[in-house]
Amino acid sequence: MKLKALFASACLMVVGASAQAAEVELTLSHWVPATHMLQAGGMEPWAKSINEASGGRINITIYPASQLGAAPDHYDMARDGIVDIGFINPGYQPGRFPILAAGEIPFLISDAKSGSRALDEWYRQYSAKEMSDVYVCMVHVHDPGTLHGTKGPIQVPADLKGKNIRPAHATMARLVSSLGAASVQVPAGEMRELISKGAADMTASPWNSIYTFGLQDVTKHHLDMPFYVTTFAFVMNKAKIDGLEPQDRKVIDDHCTSEWAEKMASKWADAEAAGRQKMIDAGGHTFYKPTPDEVNLWKQATASLEGEWAAAATKAGIDAKSAWASLAETLKKYDANVK
Incomplete structure (x- = not known):
């Protein structure tokens, strides 16, 4: 009986070890200074929350100030696995992301906080269409410039x-x-x-x-x-995210939301306005x-910019009229539209 108990205990230890996810190290690359409020007030709290929610299994190391590559290259860096997470300004690559470019039109978004939440919620309908080769975690904007x-x-x-x-x-x-x-x-x-x-x-x-x-x-x-305002996005290497253990993937998904888009933008917005x-x-x-x-x-x-956007978005394969109406409705829902 004693031998059976020891064997059963050993089996439980093996099952427990196999069920426990391996540690995950992720790299996050961006191109603003390490002192920028987007890092201190957005990226660092986000990475810390992911680490805590995963029980310490997921660790994100942040590389600021274009240490790993030039600002316009960050989408391709994430796509190609040079980095796991890239912070991008889609507008640095003219014409490549015509749908999200709706957020760039002046006199559209009045507030970076609720505006980020609204833009992220709206763009989730279209992100797989123009950013299909990455995992789009969230999009957001800065305080009106x-x-x-x-x-x-x-x-x-x-x-x-x-x-x-x-x-x-x-x-x-x-x-x-x-x-x-x-x-x-x-x-x-x-x-x-x-x-x-x-x-x-x-x-x-x-x-x-x-x-x-x-x-x-x-x-x-x-x-x-x-x-x-300017649109931004956090995009992730698809293979890296798809390869996560289910419990770790859930942690990432839970931190790639419209609510987190608003959090990411908030302290930066306050700093810019000041x-x-x-x-x-x-x-x-x-x-x-x-x-x-x-x-x-x-x-x-x-x-004329709205019409130019509509033409480009239509060419990208979406119903631009419907998309624009949806964006206007979502911004209004969060009181983020310019009156």
């Missing part, structure tokens, strides 16, 4: 004519070109060098990123108006606040 320049005025669309402008993404690149400006597109981390060398007169950016990327002493003129007051307090900056009529000039200047 605007234009910042080395000289003014920046008050109405006509003030952009003849300028060299660094746009935030492909949609804004088309906009500035339509207004008679030249688009000089580089990732956010290269803004400082671009402008300090005189290769660009203006850049599109949320407020505090001017400080994050060191432009506060070269961009002293600001369009004082919530203008646009940048405007920081500039006011610092002094030496000129803020150009458009009148209601001048705001309408900006809205008229951007009016």
Whole structure:
């Protein structure tokens, strides 16, 4: 009987060991500084929550500041398994992700927190269509940004004519070109060098990123108006995620939600919004606040972008009219639409 008990105990130990998932090490690569609030206030709490929810089985190591590759390459890096998780700005690859580009259209999303939740919820209908070769964990946006320049005025669309402008993404690149400006597109981390060398007169950016990327002493003129947002996504290597043990896959799925998209954006949004007051307090900056009529000039200047998006989205194989209506409805549901 004693021998049988020992044998039974040994069998239970083997079953228990086989049922327990192996430790999982994941790499998360991004291209903003390690000090950026997106890492401290978003990525790190997210990675910690995943580690805790998995009982310590899943560990995520974060590689900031383009250590593993250039900003525009992060989608392909995740797709090809160079990294397990890539943080991407889809607008850095013009025309590649035309459906998600809806979120780039100015005067559409009013708030980064609820707007991220809404955009993520909406995009889940379409992500498998244009990002089928990765696992799309979540999408989100930054706090509404605007234009910042080395000289003014920046008050109405006509003030952009003849300028060299660094746009935030492909949609804004088309906009500035339509207004008679030249688009000089580089990732956010290269803004400082671009402008300090005189290769660009203006850049599109949320407020505090001017400080994050060191432009506060070269961009002293600001369009004082919530203008646009930029879409972002966390995408994962499909084979890596599909190969997880069921309990670990559930942990990942539970952290790839619209609720987490809002959490990821929230502290960053607060930090960006605070940048405007920081500039006011610092002094030496000129803020150009458009009148209601001048705001309408900006809205008229951007009016064609919805039609351009619809044409590209239709070409991508979706019902653009239905998709746009769905996006508008979802933004309204979360009170994230521009009134």
